[in-house]
Amino acid sequence: MILADLPPWLLRTFAILLGLLVGSFLNVVIWRVPREESVVTPASHCACGKPIAGYDNIPLVSWLLLRGRARCCGATISPRYPFVELLGGVLAWAVVEVVVLRAHPSSPVLPLVARALADMALAHALLAAAFIDLDHMFLPNQITIGGAIFALLSSTLRPEVGLARSAIGLMVGFFVIYLPFIVLYRLVRGKQGMGLGDAKLLALVGAWFGWQGVLFALFAGSIQGTLAAIVVLARKGKIEEPESVIAEREAAEAEGDPLDPEDDPVALPPEPGVAGARIAFGPFLILAALEWLFFGHQIGERFVGFLTD
Ligand SMILES: [Zn+2]
Structure with a gap:
């Protein structure tokens, strides 16, 4: 079967419906994964328990x-x-537009669909991770490490990347954060400048797109994160921690088992003032990674041709 055999409206409708359903499941993931609850049981229930x-x-x-x-x-x-x-529906639709409907009409359908499903899984997992990081200021390993392994395994679906570039991208993504912001920062300032979760997230980005995606995510993510911080500061005068981060820290202290600042960047309350303000970087890395997924080709060609060899 070739692409021309399938009407585009059918592919779009299927993708949007699938994306909406997955989005509904992501709401469960966003609520339950950080609380270490099963995403399968019990079935969805209201806050009142019914x-x-x-x-x-x-x-x-x-x-x-x-x-x-x-x-x-x-x-x-x-x-x-x-x-x-x-957002789940929109992301799935966007994947179909970019990955499937831009391909040549004589392309075989099966590899295109396989690649599109993998890209949807990536986009949806990143969507969940972004909201978990906004709420809890951490990125779950199930998504970052699990996603990086899935990225390696699925790399042959992306012929322009392939296994070798995927593996190199994974290493570049991890160490571009780990060496300067964790090892060096700790040596100089006695604490880490970024969470290990961001390093694992960039490892996933690198394994998916190759090192070019890592550079773009870091660059565009930093700019967009800084702009967002400026907007929040201008409107509210300060950057507040998410409520659930404060609640989790207080609960851990009340149990007599405070969080360890070595593993948990939010173990201590932020220092006063703008310099001490903490903002989750994950959502901005994720936003940039999604921009690279949907527009990387154009960005690569038009603005940073040297990044796409
Ligand atoms: Zn109710």
């Missing part, structure tokens, strides 16, 4: 029909749930 019926759990549609309130107890359902579902 199970959510299947017809109230349809991505986007249910939230709109229920006008953002739970059927059981009337509790407000955060608009973030339908937003993550929507």
